[in-house]
Amino acid sequence: MELVAPAGAVYQAGTLSGNPIAMTAGIWALERLSPKLYKELARLGSMLAAGLADAARSAKVPLQVNAFGSLLTPFFTTAPVRDYASALGANTSAYATFFRGMLTRGVYPPPSQFEAWFLSAAHSDRDVKKTLAAAKGAMKDVARRI
Numbered sequence: 001m002e003l004v005a006p007a008g009a010v011y012q013a014g015t016l017s018g019n020p021i022a023m024t025a026g027i028w029a030l031e032r033l034s035p036k037l038y039k040e041l042a043r044l045g046s047m048l049a050a051g052l053a054d055a056a057r058s059a060k061v062p063l064q065v066n067a068f069g070s071l072l073t074p075f076f077t078t079a080p081v082r083d084y085a086s087a088l089g090a091n092t093s094a095y096a097t098f099f100r101g102m103l104t105r106g107v108y109p110p111p112s113q114f115e116a117w118f119l120s121a122a123h124s125d126r127d128v129k130k131t132l133a134a135a136k137g138a139m140k141d142v143a144r145r146i
Contacts, residue, residue: 037121041070044119044128048072051132059139061094061146070119074098076142087114094142101138107131 005011016022049067052074056063062078075081076094095113102109107130110117119128 032121038069041119041121044123044125045070045072047125048117048119048128048131051128052135055132055135055139056142058136059143061139061142062091063139064090071116073114073116075113091146094146097142097145098135098138101141102131102134105134105137107134 002008003010045067049065049072052072053063053065056074062076064075064077064079064081066073066075066081073081074095075087075090076092076098077086077090079086079089081087081090090113092113099109099111109131
């Protein structure tokens with residue numbers, strides 16, 4: 001670290017680099033990471049992924065949900081999505097309708113079909129249930145348009 005300014009000749013900068021408040025928040029967050037937290041996030045992710053698939057099935061909307069732990073992406077397609085080429089086969093217009101339907105129901109998912117949904121330690125069963133209630137209505141919106 002003696003090589004890095006102000007002690008040394010190497011200048012290093014970045015958003016929040018070395019900012020005491022950002023460093024404290026980072027340490028605080030890292031201290032709270034645990035296997036228990038990751039298990040809970042995976043449980044919530046599974047609950048959300050299964051619930052989205054159920055909402056789509058109930059509305060007769062083709063949907064593939066790719067999920068891993070607390071990350072997921074719903075794709076409006078009948079074909080499995082395994083790579084970029086198969087992701088491009090998803091119906092982005094259906095996703096746009098779904099997105100707008102979710103917004104009108106008070107839930108803000110990622111605006112692009114190709115972005116992942118992320119769950120965090122701040123999310124609870126209540127949040128997932130609220131999201132799934134909104135998804136049921138939004139899937140009906142999609143069914144009316146496809």
